[in-house]
Amino acid sequence: MTEREIPVRPAADGRPGAGTQRRAREAQRRRRKRARMLRRCTLLAAGVCLAAVLVISGVRMAAGSVQAAAASGSKTAYAPVEYDVSGYVFNAGDPGLLGVDGSLPLAEDYPVDTAEADDDTGKSLQSEAAAAYRQMAAAAQADGVELMLCSGYRDYAYQQGLFEKRKKKYLAQGLSDEEADARAATIVARPGTSEHATGLAADIVTPDYQNLDTGFADTQAYAWLCRYAPEYGFILRYPQDRQAATGIVYEPWHWRYVGVENAKAITQSGLSLEEFVALHQLGA
Ligand SMILES: [Zn+2]
Structure with a gap:
């Protein structure tokens, strides 16, 4: 115990x-x-x-x-597509590739055969591009997507007017003629140097989002264009991931008509228009 x-x-x-x-x-x-x-x-x-x-x-x-x-x-997400471009033949003289070979600036009297492409905005494009745009806008509408061509062909005089207006603003601020000219050129393309002078460039928005800024990339219209535009001959001209190559900031609203075969081949390559052309010219 x-x-x-x-x-x-x-x-x-x-x-x-x-x-x-x-x-x-x-x-x-x-x-x-x-x-x-x-x-x-x-x-x-x-x-x-x-x-x-x-x-x-x-x-x-x-x-x-x-x-x-x-x-x-x-928003509907579209799956990426693979284009069969095995039969593609590059042609440096293809009018769809105008301007990429350094032919910009265009002469003041450069002839562009244009046609109205959007009945609502009254904007025009080069006639073949206008017909393609109409088909594309109709197809988008059938999918419930409204495209709006807010700027298309801009002739020399129109571009010159835009440029002069901007330059005058800087002259009024006290800049010298040379300074005002240089400053204006950073904002507005000089006459003949805008891709819009070819009639092949289309600034596309949608009624719900009409700003020409990167916010357009969040719209259903942009998603639709990324998926279907190549089938109508249009490509995104200044892609976000090709800014170093194009020298132009990302412009989700600026589409360029290059023709269906070129558009599919360029889209499939993942390159910008200038890289694609340079690559084929080197290979030729
Ligand atoms: Zn544009």
């Missing part, structure tokens, strides 16, 4: 005394109570965890469905 153990005093009849039995029963009750409490706490904790998991996953599912609904409601 050690000092710590409580001696069970024998009762008169040799059994443990009544007080001792009561203490033992109470101890047992306390043990049972603790066990019950522990079980309840464990169940409660498990319940809380389960509820939390359900709430979180429920919120996630709800958020996911909201996102999916927003995506399906506002």
